[in-house]
Amino acid sequence: VSPIRCAYHETRDALYYCGRCGRAICPDCVVKTAAGNLCRRCVEAPPRARRAPHLWLWVAAGILLFLLLFGVLPRILR
Ligand SMILES: [Zn+2]
Numbered sequence: 001v002s003p004i005r006c007a008y009h010e011t012r013d014a015l016y017y018c019g020r021c022g023r024a025i026c027p028d029c030v031v032k033t034a035a036g037n038l039c040r041r042c043v044e045a046p047p048r049a050r051r052a053p054h055l056w057l058w059v060a061a062g063i064l065l066f067l068l069l070f071g072v073l074p075r076i077l078r
């Protein structure tokens with residue numbers, strides 16, 4: 001019976017499974033967290049998918065620019 005190898009070390013036996021990606025990992029690669037046993041790569045990776053938080057910032061900046069150009073400037077120029 002060949003033991004399962006660590007996904008990151010080809011020569012080491014895996015004793016754990018990552019709770020996120022499911023990779024077999026050795027004791028040196030396992031990181032025990034409140035969410036369970038995770039591999040190092042999953043711990044280092046951002047927990048959530050990347051979003052675009054700057055989108056609303058750009059929309060707000062665009063509205064402000066619009067108001068500035070078409071709302072405020074004509075009053076100043078008159
Ligand atoms: Zn993982």
Ligand SMILES: [Zn+2]
Nearest residue numbers: 006009026029
């Ligand atoms: Zn390992």
